[in-house]
Each structure stands twice: as structure tokens, then as C-alpha cells.
Amino acid sequence: MPRPVDNPPNPWATEHVEWLGEPPDAQLAVHEEEAKSILSENESPDLPFRWSLNPYRGCYHGCSYCYARPSHQWLGWGAGTDFERRLVVKTNAAALLRKAFARRSWRGERIAFSGVTDCYQPLEATYGLTRACLETCLAHRNPVVVITKGALVRRDIDVLAGLAREAHAIVYLSIPFATEEGARALEPWASPVAQRFEAIAELSAAGVTTGVSLSPLVPGLNDADVPEILERARDAGATHAFQILLRLPAEVDGVFRARLREALPLRAARVESALAEMREGQRGARFGERMVGAGQRWKAVADLFDLHCRRLGMGSRETEARAVDTFRRPGELFPG
Helix, strand or coil: CCEECCCCCCCCCCCCCCCCCCCCCCCCEEEEECCCCCEEECCCCCCCCCEEECCEECCCCCCCCCCCHHHHHHHCCCCCHHHHHEEEEECCHHHHHHHHHHCCCCCCCCEEECCCCCCCCCCHHHHCHHHHHHHHHHHHCCCEEEEECCHHHHHHHHHHHHHHHHCCEEEEEECCCCCHHHHHHHCCCCCCHHHHHHHHHHHHHCCCEEEEEEEEECCCCCHHHHHHHHHHHHHHCCCEEEEEECCCCCCHHHHHHHHHHHHCCCCHHHHHHHHHHHCCCCCCCCCCCCCCCCHHHHHHHHHHHHHHHHHHCCECHHHCCCCCCCCCCCCCCCCC
16 A cells, blocks of 8 residues: 655746645645556556556546546545545556567557556656656657646656657646646646646647647537647647547546536536537447447537647647557667
8 A cells, every 4th residue: 555655845946847826725645555566457448558557546637537547446435625635646657668669579559658547747757757767758759749748847858758759748737728727727736737838838838749638528618729729839839739628427426517517607508518419328438439429410520620620730649659669778789
């Protein structure tokens, strides 16, 4: 079991993190653990990657729609505020990654950072686990893809630029809402929207391939934001984009609907009706079809997204370069 830290490191007492607003009501509790493994293998047809790496359990950003919330129940905690404020730090993340790379069975496949919880949430400013893992990937020339809402990713431009040169790196900033007001309603402690666009610009200028994730698509709420987000991301240098329809597995459904009704009471019924239409009346989503919707309403949204991506010359996740032959162990001249 993770051990609690008596005095959690203050994620705001650092030059790398900016204060995003008043602290939340729930008290922050940080737990440290020696994890047994750091790479998770994915077998779901819904996801475009096989391997993911998550240095943290739980996420300070507090996005009400986060599909990872039920995973906190595996620790005996809750999927609501526990997920946001009882955070677990895998202190040996980089050591475990080095161990994984040392195995002769590892072939240098691309690793997705933030397959579950955000690798650039505020605690990263203190612990630096994501950076340490990226440095390990750079030393081994192992390709990576990063998906984050954290503007803190700008701190690691040097490492990501190195990966872009030596292997392959693409960074997606998750920006579902075009305005700060829209974002704060459902993702209250994520980095401000403007800073996420700035992160795209800075990474792109450094030679890192960038993209934007318009996820989740919340029908009746942010579908009208799609053209603006894509255009701002392209202007910042992004060359790729994807979107995922909101899905509400298990306990996420209750958390999302409660916060939606509290933050946006006049729009809640409209959102719930539109989502039900796109999910064919089902609250959950079918395995293999969890990221997309069905029906004419979903088709209209998907067509709008595709139209603007073509207009702006932005590729999809399927068009990303997938370099898998750059992997080298330090001191090795040829891949083993």
C-alpha cells in the first residue's frame, strides 16, 4: 500500500508552477509508493497505443468527466474528491523504466505518457518523475507520445526536443473548451486554456511535433468550440488533432452529472439529452466503440471536425509518424 507523506510537498512553492485560483475545499493528501511496474500494456481496440506510463495515481486537475476516476476504488478510495486530492506518487518510476528497457524483450515501441492520469499535474513540479522518465527515454532513443492538460510540460522542452531529434516525440495538449469560463466549469484546476495554447507554440518552436486533443466532446456544450480550438492550435504550430466523445463509465456518471448541474444548471438537461442521443440511449459505451458516438448528431459533429482539420491541414492520430526502430541501449551501436 502507498505510504502517506506527513507533510506533502507544496506544488505551488516552485518557479515551475503558477497559482491557478483558490485552493479546493478538499484537503490534499499525498502518498508515496514503490511501484512494482511502470509500463501498462493496453489490449483495448479503443486506444491507439500498446504501452502507457503513469507516474501518478489520481489527478489534481479535478476534471469531472475523467474516465480514470473508478481506478481509485482499487485502492479502497472514492472516485469523487478522493481521486482529486488523495494522490499517489510512484517514486521509483524512472528506475522501473530503466529496468524495463534493460530487458532483451523490449523492442523500443512508443510509450504513451498519461494513458490514465495526467503526467504534468502540479505534483510533477516537485517530484519530477515525468521528466526523469522522459530523460530515460531520450537516453535509450525510445519514442513517446504525451497527452496533458498541464502547461508544466513547457519545463521539459529540452528533453522533448531531444527526443524529437533522436527518436520521435509528439505532444498533445488537451483543450476541450475555447474559453476559461467553459474550462473552469468542468476541469477546475487544470492549467488555463491560454497557457495550453502557449505550450503548443513553445513546443512547436523547439521542433517538437504537437497536436491538440478536443476531448472530451461534450455535446450541447463544447461542440461549437471545435473550429476555434482547431484554428488556434494550428496557428500555434499544432499539426495533428483528435477528439473523443464524452463517456461516463461507472461512478464517473454521477460525478459528472452532479457537477454539470451545479456549474451549468441551465445547460445540463440539453447536454444530457444530446449525449443520450449520441450514445443511443445508453449511459455507458460499447467496448471497441467507446471513443465515438452514433446517429446523425454524432455524424454532424464528426464531419465538422474532419472538415476543419482538412481546411487547416491537420492530420489525425492515424497519420502520426511511428518511429519504432530508433531504440538503443546506452553503449549499444545497434538495436538488440
